[in-house]
Amino acid sequence: MNSSEVLVRLKELRKLDAPTHGGKVLAYVYDSGLSELDELAEAAAAIARPLNGLDPTTFPSIAAMERDLVRFARHAFHGSRSGLGPRVVGSITSGGTESCLLAVKTARDLWRAKDPRRKHARPRLVTAVTAHAAFQKAASAFDLDWDPVPCQADGSVRAEDMIRHLGDDVALVVVSAPAYPSGALDPIREVATAAASRGISCHVDACFGGFALPWWPGAPAWDFRVSGVTSISADLHKYGYAPKGTSVLLHRGRDRHRKQFFATTRWPGYPVVNPTLLGSRSASPLAAAWAITQHLGTRGYAELTAACVRATEGIRQAVAEIPGLAVQGDPVGPALSLIADVSAPEHLQVDPHHLADEVARHGFKIQHQPGLHQTDGPDLPHSAHLTITPVTERSLTELVTALKDSADVVRGRAQANPWLELAALRLLGYGKSGRVPGPAMAWTILQVAGAGGAAKGKSLPGNMAPLMALVERLPAPVAEALLTELLARVSEPR
């Protein structure tokens, strides 16, 4: 293909994608609604394209942009130096997951360094069960035992429940600002204070809300104002409105930050010193994020957050008027989780997954979240997640109409019951004694569940509710095997 044919093909492929702009997709994308930001990000990314972030001494522009971004975040999160306390320092990473992974690795290495007997020991990582799954990944990658604290049915976690899990073998306790599934702000002050009194590191995962909460009215102190907070992650590619590929991880104190690094001179090549998980790194996302923060400044972020606040409030008010539907708990920030109002009679309840399927027919995507059975706490209901961005305000009337009309269509319809797939899996013995389906069987089951088209480049079935009900009811290893197969098939060449 010549270059113009290549681009024509790419544009054809892009037509398959969900719309990234305009407020139709209430997950994954963070649209400021300002086209000038997109143009600026693109131009900045292009200027930095040839650089390699591996070595900021060879490419000092990278160091300069990192310094500015860390300074910007540190100021927003009240970590600028006052008095003689440890200086807040940090790094730019490729995204939320990398920031979370590094926060855990750093805390584990500090915990191990405290006592020679801990050199190869396996500490615990305490989080609410609603903490982002990146922490489960971190525990598995860096040899910690993930110790989830159960939540209340409203998606919040009680401080005393988290504090009860703290002990000498805990390398890190994580609190979220806010938690993605419920939008709840964890009890940061109580947990961080208890952790500090026991000498335990406390990380605030503000990957989702970090660049909205500083300007969110009424948000309690969640950042470096709380003295027990030892590190904070916040994603520039979410409410920082930068293109994907940037997050910031800040630590209280240089000692802590330096534990994040990997350095070696034990090979005959160039000395390797990596502050993050990657080696060679694109500087384009960094430059785009830098340009956007320079352009918006704190005033720009305050204005964009105000639009999110108005849109969130508008949706909350609208949901309060929809019989059978409710907002879960008392969220703080731009995430809402919609659940069935179980105080209404069953025939009036609105199942959030049927709602999400129906809303999709109006062109809006809200995200299905399966419920969770907690062995040591109440069952958490299945829900529909909404990430609310500044542009949501512009489509608010349309979105509210879609929610109301869709609720009218699905009201009284019970949660999907995937009895056929469940019976087949049970008959075949999957789930028992850790038996999980391999690729071929998982694929057969997925096709029965109607997800087969996804591997042929088509979108997932219009009705996601049955697949989600299956995920919710299966033993986790079986559900995980099915979903792994689904994603693997999507990208597998035929």
Ligand SMILES: Cc1ncc(COP(=O)(O)O)c(C=O)c1O
């Ligand atoms: C609270 C929280 N932490 C971490 C992450 C992971 O971020 P990423 O998808 O950028 O890796 C997310 C993503 O939604 C999140 O909401």
